[in-house]
Amino acid sequence: KLLYVAERKTESPKASSAKIKCSMLMSNPTDVYREDWGEALSHKSVPVLCCVDLKSGSLSVLQGVPSDVSPGQAVWSMSGESVFFVGWYHEPYRLGLKFCTNLRLSEENVSVLSPRLSPDGSALVFLQGKVFGPHAQCLKMQMVTTVELIINRIIMCFVGEFAGVYEALPSCCWSEDSQRVVFSSAHKNWKVQARLKTHTGTGLRIIILTFTCVHLVNLVGFLPSDGQSVTWETLQSPLTLFIWFVYAAGLDFGAILLKPSPQSETKLPLVVFIHGKFLLNTHCIVAVNYRGSTGFGQDSILSLIGQIGQQDVKDVQFALQTDSTLDPERLAVFGGSHGGFLSCHLIGQYPDVYRACAVRNPVVNAATLLGPATSSTGNIYSRDDSLLLAREFSYERIPTAEALMKCALLLMLGGRDRRVSPHQGLELYRALKNVHVRRLLWFPEDGHSLSRVDTQTDCFLNTVLWLQEHL
Incomplete structure (x- = not known):
């Protein structure tokens, strides 16, 4: 037998049907809004556990799951007569x-x-x-x-x-x-x-x-x-890396510096990549795991609460001062989501330092995450869970409220992003009237991860060309 999760079928009465019962319309109205489970789970609202018999081909929906719970991550028991699963409540909201x-x-x-x-x-x-x-x-x-x-x-x-x-x-x-x-x-x-x-x-x-x-x-x-x-x-065989650790306030954070080999220039251009990902054979790449990144213990993660836009930004900027072979006149920054948030903060708080920036679905207005984003409760968090304090806190953490951004800016936005509204990026794009060099790539069919194959290709090529042009 095979166990899997599927979306529960909802019966939609057809307008052409001659026998539409009033009770059916009341219990299952077609135009009533139904919450779903957010980014990458759009239109997934009420999942059910299903079992298919591979020999007979028969299919059944497992009973016994409470109606106010969405089941998932199910595994068979040893006997095959019962199932273990995780269930998430529908209320107060998905x-x-x-x-x-x-x-x-x-x-x-x-x-x-x-x-x-x-x-x-x-x-x-x-x-x-x-x-x-x-x-x-x-x-x-x-x-x-x-x-x-x-x-x-x-x-x-x-x-x-x-x-x-x-x-x-x-x-x-x-x-x-x-x-x-x-x-x-x-x-x-x-x-x-x-x-x-x-x-x-x-x-x-x-x-x-x-x-x-x-x-x-x-x-x-x-x-x-x-x-x-x-x-x-x-x-x-692995690449040879130069790795250093720095310490601040009793907590570790790390950065990885990659240099082209052989080194063609005395002073090398540098791309700051929040958490890191790709390589450029003519540029240095520094991937910074600031305090609050996973891998450094729970205390490190908790240290970032109430300090986003400050502690993480300072950690990234501090990591740039480690190597004397880096060219301070040719610096760029790249990031997505919270990494995009940090990137926008860096070019806003240090407008004369960075010459280029490329961001993917960045958070540029933390206050508005309390509204449309499907993960708003997880994104905006204060020490005492006070919504009022969270609002005050979030308005202080808006990159667009920083000094005017001067560097060349490339924005990449997914039109179906459910975690960070793409209108945040559009808001930033329209606000930067003083920036003469800016470009917006819009992917109407992609979400927060910008993970479609054609999207990834387009983003990668445009980012590389953008950095090469402006560094």
């Missing part, structure tokens, strides 16, 4: 679910994701976090067993070589003996693979540093018996 998983479950202040059943069916592990607050936060790994029907916390956040769990568990994360869980997580500037003994909650080991955003290492290996080491085979 928030964007794909990118903000910190929505309330059954307990008042608890969110849950990634249920994973062990091969022998004796234990279920899942990740748990707090409701609201930063949507990319350090998570607890929890386990419930058939022997003891209690929830045991396995790990939350470790100091030293392990910086916590930040992302969903792999679909097949258990070892064959049901004693260990293997998962990946951010660890400073790297992504690591870790292994944990579930029966003791100890024995957490980082088994490999896999890659950074630009440090791709293709490896293959197999999980051995307990007590033995993993043997890894390198399929592709």
Whole structure:
């Protein structure tokens, strides 16, 4: 049998039907607004769990899910007679679910994701976090067993070589003996693979540093018996990187600097790429993981609350002062979403520093996120959850309220963006009448991620050409 999630079918009475009952129109009016689950889940409002028998081809909808709950992330029990799933309440409203998983479950202040059943069916592990607050936060790994029907916390956040769990568990994360869980997580500037003994909650080991955003290492290996080491085979050699760490207010943050080789100039142009992604063979790239980025512990993430547009901006600017071979006269910045927010802040707060900027669906008016954005509660967050304070806070964090932007600006906007209204970018574009060099790319059929193949190609080529022209 195959288990999957589908949208519940709604019966729409046809106007041409001669037998339209009044009760049908009242219970299922065609023009009533229905909330959906936001970005990348448009028109997905009431999902149901479905089961198809692969032998007979019969299809059924599983019953028993409360009508005010949307089910997802379902897994079979060992017997195949029951299902474990995560359910999200419809009330008070549906928030964007794909990118903000910190929505309330059954307990008042608890969110849950990634249920994973062990091969022998004796234990279920899942990740748990707090409701609201930063949507990319350090998570607890929890386990419930058939022997003891209690929830045991396995790990939350470790100091030293392990910086916590930040992302969903792999679909097949258990070892064959049901004693260990293997998962990946951010660890400073790297992504690591870790292994944990579930029966003791100890024995957490980082088994490999896999890659950074630009440090791709293709490896293959197999999980051995307990007590033995993993043997890894390198399929592709990594790039050589220069990495440094800086410290501020007792919290770490990191940056990765990539230089072209061989170095053709004494002073090299630099592109600041928030969190990093692509390479230019004639420019330096610095990818900054400012305080508040994942991989540096929960304290680092919480330090950004109430400080966006200030602490993160200063961290990025501070990272530029590290290498003397960088040309201060040829600086550019690139970012998307919150990275676009930082990019706009940088060219607004430091208008004489940057010569070019390229941003994708940037947040340029944090105050308006309290309205149309489907993830507004997760984006604007104050220490005491006060909406009034959040509004005051957000008006102080508007990049367009900073000094006049002078650099060449390239805007890339998705017309179907549900996380950040594209009208924010349009607002910025129209406001910058003093900027003689500006360009807007509009993708009417794409959303926040600008992830369509043709869109990605267009954005990449235009960004590279824009930076080469203005640096």
